[in-house]
Amino acid sequence: MLVEGAVRITVAEGRHSLQLSVVHPPAAVGVVGALDGLERTATAIAETDAALLRIGRDDLWAILAPDPVMMRGAVDAAAAVARKAAQAEAALLLSQPQRLAGLLLTLADQGGRVRLTQAELAGMLGTSRSHIVRMLGAFRAAGLIATSPGVILVLDRDGLARVDA
Missing domain, CATH: 2.60.120.10 (Jelly Rolls)
Structure with missing residues (x-):
């Protein structure tokens, strides 16, 4: 315990x-x-x-x-x-972007904040930090998230839930 x-x-x-x-x-x-x-x-x-x-x-x-x-x-x-x-x-049946989107939705607090590093997210998904950077960039460009040092802010929960491969 x-x-x-x-x-x-x-x-x-x-x-x-x-x-x-x-x-x-x-x-x-x-x-x-x-x-x-x-x-x-x-x-x-x-x-x-x-x-x-x-x-x-x-x-x-x-x-x-x-x-x-x-x-x-x-x-x-x-x-x-x-x-x-x-x-x-x-x-494991989902694409990496779908898995990352689901993880962000799961980890976000009530204010939509996720306080993990890109390396920690990579470790949780079994992928590289560079791949996380690219996916987060795509999510940011689509208006789904915003990022600042040490924090990812979920802006569009429904949009993240609909992320495709």
Whole structure:
């Protein structure tokens, strides 16, 4: 359980890695491995100084078994991991511009701001920073976004949702 700080979640295959998310407290980290006891499905890397609470599998089950509310929370956390994996698989069917548009819509706060670097976006999509720069330029030219150092501002949510290949 992440109690303090920020943790980047990645998956890797050979020399390639893909950033899935950056999580902030309170966040369950390592849910799948804690529940099934098998090898981890992702890597968690501290982005900042972080404090985590480690609960071993046996201790976790001892806490969950007698408490339906806690069990429901664990099941919900595991379901969220499964849903995110299914969404990532479905996203592979989309073009890079569609994936970037969807990511910007997902990450934008209520004011439409996304506070990630181009390199971080590239890591999340498994592509190069230069490709992100070109796609953001096209989105900016189409009036879908505005950019300033460290911030992407979503101007047209409906337009981003309709981005084609």
